[in-house]
Amino acid sequence: MHSQPHAIGIDIGGTNVRAACVDASGRILERLAEKTLRDGPALVARLVAMIRALDRPGVATVGVGVPGRVDARRNQVLSGGYVDLSTVPLAQTIERETGKRAFIDNDCNMALVAEVVAGVARGCRHVAMLTIGTGIGGAVMAEGAVLRGRCSAGQLGHVTVEAGGLACNCGRRGCVETTSSGTALGRHIAEAGLPAGTSADEILALARGGDLRAIRVVQAWAGPLRAAIDSIVASVDPELFLLGGGLGEAACAALEWAPALSPWYQCPVRSATLGDDAGVIGAALAGAEQGVRAS
Known part of the structure; x- marks a missing residue:
């Protein structure tokens, strides 16, 4: 992960969407938050705008934590609850619109990664x-x-x-x-x-x-x-x-x-x-790790 020092993490919650630029140690460098839109295409458009606002030199990957069932191996949302993105090409749209490699996973998986790397479950x-x-x-x-x-x-x-x-x-x-x-x-x-x-x-x-x-x-x-x-x-x-x-x-x-x-x-x-920061930190760390593996 050291070859990819910064990544953008996004956490899609039932109430708020949080996004942050995060370094390799899990430290948040800059953050944004907005209310969650229920319309899938409109929400994805807002995610793209948030990624562009957080972008800086060296950022090559974006991790997105999504509520509901996700097939992380195929980078595909299978179903959702409060926010359903299963009919939206989420990863493909982010990659096309931002030029960043996108990695999609369940939001709680992302939060758990953050707590194990930088939080109370370290070790x-x-x-x-x-x-x-x-x-x-x-x-x-x-x-x-x-x-x-x-x-x-x-x-x-x-x-x-x-x-x-x-x-x-x-x-x-x-x-x-x-x-x-x-x-x-x-x-x-x-x-x-x-x-x-x-x-x-x-x-x-x-x-x-x-x-x-x-x-x-x-x-x-x-x-x-x-x-x-x-x-x-x-x-x-x-x-x-x-x-x-x-x-x-x-x-x-x-x-x-x-x-x-x-x-x-x-x-x-x-x-x-890590509170509400866990989702964005874990998403960024997991996205950066996937980027290193794919390179």
């Missing part, structure tokens, strides 16, 4: 991660490599925690994304009769103070999340479990109301340290 080889935001993303690293399976393993936001629960964007019901995402937290808050816009930190503070409505909200949010974590730990046996994304730290704190019940399936759970 770990077996890590599982959930990113808590508008939806819930997931990724697994085994033996120091992202676990891909046939092409898109790691869709951990779609672990079932409530049989017959709410409908999910993936087409099934009761996924942890429907119970423990930021969107779900907003629903829990509304159902409890608390003011709209109450933040996760405010709910946690109320719960710590003994407010019964807040405690019920936290339990409704964190209980299914703990069930998902326990199931994932039982499946892949990581040395560390990370909660990232915009609500990762709050979700980690909320697990105080939903402790692990079985000693068989316990694993240290920590909040990711």
Whole structure:
């Protein structure tokens, strides 16, 4: 990666798109952020504009973290949830319009790469991660490599925690994304009769103070999340479990109301340290690495 000192990373979230120029150590040199557009072609046009705005001498690659199922080997988006780019030639358009080599992968895979290279999981080889935001993303690293399976393993936001629960964007019901995402937290808050816009930190503070409505909200949010974590730990046996994304730290704190019940399936759970920067850092690092391999 040293032959490619700078790369551009893009993280497409359900609410915001973040982009940054990043050096080989994972340090952000310059950043941009915009609201996520739901129209695929319009979103890609904005990505191209952001890449051009961040471009500088020496930048040859762009990594893009996409929510949903991605075939990284074929550089193709297979499906999406809150943002669906499966019908848009994302990598090809970026390469044609910018002259940069583009590498596409799932957004949580990118965030996990960043945490292992430059964050709290540095030095770990077996890590599982959930990113808590508008939806819930997931990724697994085994033996120091992202676990891909046939092409898109790691869709951990779609672990079932409530049989017959709410409908999910993936087409099934009761996924942890429907119970423990930021969107779900907003629903829990509304159902409890608390003011709209109450933040996760405010709910946690109320719960710590003994407010019964807040405690019920936290339990409704964190209980299914703990069930998902326990199931994932039982499946892949990581040395560390990370909660990232915009609500990762709050979700980690909320697990105080939903402790692990079985000693068989316990694993240290920590909040990711790179926050919302993890996606762009990981995307840039992964894109730069792919560029070196292809050269």
